Amino acid sequence: MSAPHAARAPFDPHDPLGVDDLLSPEDRAVRDTVRDWARDRVLPHVADWYERGELPVIRELARELGAIGALGMPLTGYGCAGASAVQYGLACLELEAADSGIRSMVSVQGSLAMYAIHRYGSEEQRQEWLPRMAAGEVIGCFGLTEPDHGSDPASMRTYAKRDNGDWVLNGRKMWITNGSVAGVAVVWAQTEEGVRGFAVPTGTPGFSAPEIHHKWSLRASVTSELVMDDVRLPGDALLPGATGLGGPLSCLNHARYGIVWGAMGAARSCFEAALDYARSREQFGRPIAGFQLTQAKLADMAVELHKGILLAHHLGRRMDAGSLRPEQVSFGKLNNVREAIEICRTARTILGANGISLEYPVMRHATNLESVLTYEGTVEMHQLVLGKALTGIDAFRG
Template sequence: MEPRNPDDLEALREASDILGIDALLSDHERATRDRVRAFVDDEIRPHIAGWFDRAHFPVELARGFGELGVLGMTLKGYGCPGRSNVEYGLAALELEAGDSGLRTFVSVQGSLAMGSIHRWGSEEQKQEWLPRMATGEVIGAFGLTEPTAGSDPSSMTTSARRDGDDWILTGAKRWIGLATIAQLVVVWARTDDGVRGFIVPTDAPGFEASVLEPKGSMRASIQTELHFDDVRLPASALLPGASGLRGPFSALNEARYGIVWGALGAGRDSYEVALRHALRRQQFGVPLASFQLTQQKLVNMVVELQKGALLALQIGRAKDAGTLTPPQVSLGKLNNVREAIAIAREARTILGGDGVLLENSPIRHAANLESVRTYEGTDEVHTLILGQHLTGIGAFR
């Protein structure tokens, strides 16, 4: 058998799909995947190492994502694409094969901000914001996590009190994506009626957003800290349909779903870079891929990528059928992110010293996935969600 050609990426991908998972997709799903893949190849791959190195988020990509149809991708009406959850998952996979930070932009905009307005907003709010957010003209953020309340949002201290017909918002949020470039933030706050959501314009007096830096992860994206110093909001800022933590949790579940797929993209890209390097690189007079230890590493990567893809597809089909449960999403997020990090780290070892150069993606993916592992529920939180499901005992306190 002849060594595989490292320049024939399609043949390498076909060989890596040992279980024939590609055949489980419809022609329409494959077309969506290929369209997003081409966008990533043309618009992200040539630039991402420099963006990451300079800690630069290319805000001009927002309009490109809108034209691509990945902002609010599963939402229907109001100018939103209205595509299936499996299509969105495939898009998330391809976007994160480019970079976790850029896939996160799509998630914050579409799943968290747009999703909250679409599900809980008034008709006027939907008409005002969603069409322009779907095109990338307007950028939105999502404010839930606080400096002292990450995994425990029930401990949030940000509050909103009534003052006549208005609301007065006070408090702080931390690790909020996009807020310094956004026109609005969906903010969750305590009120006398429980936790409620508000659409907060970023030019409102008393609103302040600052970038959290320097970072060793997610450098091609923006994370911020927010402060609300008696921000006055009209009654129309309230999301009328959301009351209690069910509102933000429903949005988080949407974002977690995207991560189930997205992490596979980072893992797959790391594997492909390592495989092509191993086929090209000569060591002791033969390709690095000739050695048993190298083959073992590559095989272990593909085993986990194939298992993770079946898991993501099963979860996506369940979501499209309306049967998806939170423990299923937790299982997917916990497994696929954990395995993707292991793949990225192992891929780096195959690259040797060159693996620390940003021209090779595994080191960047490994760094980014440390953030992905933390946000939208840490490994520990998802473990406890699954533990509670299995035992009927909540071990959070």
């Protein structure tokens, strides 16, 4: 027998499917903590940072994020929060609702650099780096992509060779978030025994990280090149637990999971901006929210937004249960980023000319998502991952 209508909660335009009912009190507390931090520390300034093309307070923000437990959230020990995958996802959503650059900084710190050291590093490396990284005292970066090798990391040219117990590292990495402010770089290189990872202190002679400028996306973010010119490292700089591409690819999979949630944060910000604008903007004597075409746009945006949030939540539960597959992460990344971009573009049409102004978040999110669409695996790569899973045929080199 169904419950009486009087017991039903009123319809919430911001949570039309009642997804909050799936969250525990602890989940909501994590979400609200990150949301409040982003509202107070990022939203008042991010349009200016974006316009200037810089993130001038990144070190300060990193320490604050460390203080609320947002760095390396799902990792355990070494000062990490040991949060659930769903809680980490909720944090990513709230961070990217502020700006993709902020979520990227946190993702690279925790899901790439810290995750690599936590999973593949020695105990000495974990003790040396992770507590300071979790506190935001040391920022990390992750060097895999090269100028000529993005989607095909197996062809990387960065090389490390042994020399009397040391390693000598040469090569270049490109499009590296946090690079020029990092204290440690996790760098992947070819060796005689396959691809290996190294924890490289960025003050090591021969290492440099020139910042990349003239970006039209992720402007409130530090993006750099990494240059290694005869960088000599002690033997214990090697991450002992990873040999082959499986190491860096597992890190990328962890980061992609955060993107599945984060993209919905950017989409939510644009949807809410469009909804508020439509209610207040008047044309032909009434709010544009009263016109059928506008309502159709808002309805379609809401459907895709909350479908994406449900998908992210489902993948998070699978990750917490230890049953999440890489193909499922590709499913989420492919769908959610693609739909988020479409939501942003539709929101821009509702705002009209105001949609291109930094007084509103829409164009900033839309341009940021153009980067999110292709980093951590392009659309085509995730389509081929799913295609291989569906057909059993590898088409990557077809």
